[in-house]
Amino acid sequence: MRVIASIGEALAAARGRIPASEARLLxxxxxxxxxAQIAAYPERVLTPALAARFADLLERRAAGEPVAYLLGTREFFGRDFRVTPAVLIPRPETELIVELVLARVAKNDGTPRILDLGTGSGVLAVTLALELPGARLTAVDRSAEALGIARFNADALGAQVDFIESDWFAALDGEGFDFIVSNPPYIAADDPHLADGDVRFEPTGALASGPAGLDDLARIAAGAPAFLMRGGWLMMEHGYDQAALVRALLAGAGFDAVASARDLAGIERVSYGCWRAS
Incomplete structure (x- = not known):
């Protein structure tokens, strides 16, 4: 292995193995x-300990381990969140749910009760709590380890969120919410993409959901009406080709104003409906 004694030598060792942007980030x-400082000062000397740590990160990234897990953080809605292999890596398209909620809260009193189902690292619940200081946030996840990460993020960012260990609605007491949001598992269990890229390292239970990827989406759509106030909204992220199917689930559960919203790539990424709008 090439000897690493400076930033320039570290970048040279990474060349051809991982993108230069990732090497500079690490x-x-x-x-x-x-x-920018990494690029500007290639002559900066690295201690043997730092050089060894970089060599380890380089090997792990070259083997496919996600940068977010190597760094332990990922940005979401302008804030840094802690992530580990116990939770999904937050992705920009999920920010669409936040935007949809904010657009609707602006039309009422700004103090909604919001439930985040399958909170994972807590990005939705924490972000909404910070963007809507008057809101009451409840976040559930069936993974105790994921809830530990979510609580860490809430504490680190100063967000007030009630966390509950629950398999979807199972541990809730029937409180009515103005919004229920979720980024649930929605990939088919036998989808070959589960063996590709970053998702190889992410928790399968947070990705896959039955033979068509619709099992959890269907459970949430069916269960949400019992926990929504009249005029409350259910918003669920889903796969690029599932919008029509999810709209059908929402309509079948009795939701009004069923529609889908497109992400920045133009893909119908979040489908939603209003419970008894009139």
Whole structure:
């Protein structure tokens, strides 16, 4: 293995194995500086300990381990959240749910009761709590380890969220919510993409949901009416080709104003409906 004694040598060792942008990101995290500084000072000397840590990160990234897990953080809605292999890596398209909620809250008193189902790292619940200081947030997940990460993020960012260990609605007491939001598992259990890229390292239970990827989406659509106030909204993220199917689930459960919203790539990514709008 090439000897690493400086930033420039570290970048050279990474060349051809991982993208240069990722190498600069990993080095910046180790050194506590920006990627621009990494690029500007290739002569900066690395201690043997730092060089060894970079070599380890390089090997792990070259083997496919996600950068977010290597760094332990991922940005969402302008904030950094802690992530580990116990939770999904937050993705930009999930921010669409936040935007949809904010657009609707602006039309009422700004103090909604919001339930986040399958909170994972807590990005939706924590973000909504911070964007809507008057809101009451409840977040559930069946994974105690995931809830630990979500609680850490809430504490670190100063968000007030009630966390409950629950398999979807099972541990809830019937409180009525103005919004129920969820980014549930929605990939088919035998989808070959589960063996590709970053998802190989993510928790399968948070990704796959039955033979068509619809099992959890169907459970949420069927169960949500018992926990929604009249005029409350259910919003669920889903796969790129599932919008029509999810709209059918919502309509079949009795929701009004059923529709889908497109992400920045133009894909119908979130479907939603209003419970007894009139």
């Amino acid at each position: 080095l910046g995290a180790l050194l506590g500086c920006s990627t």
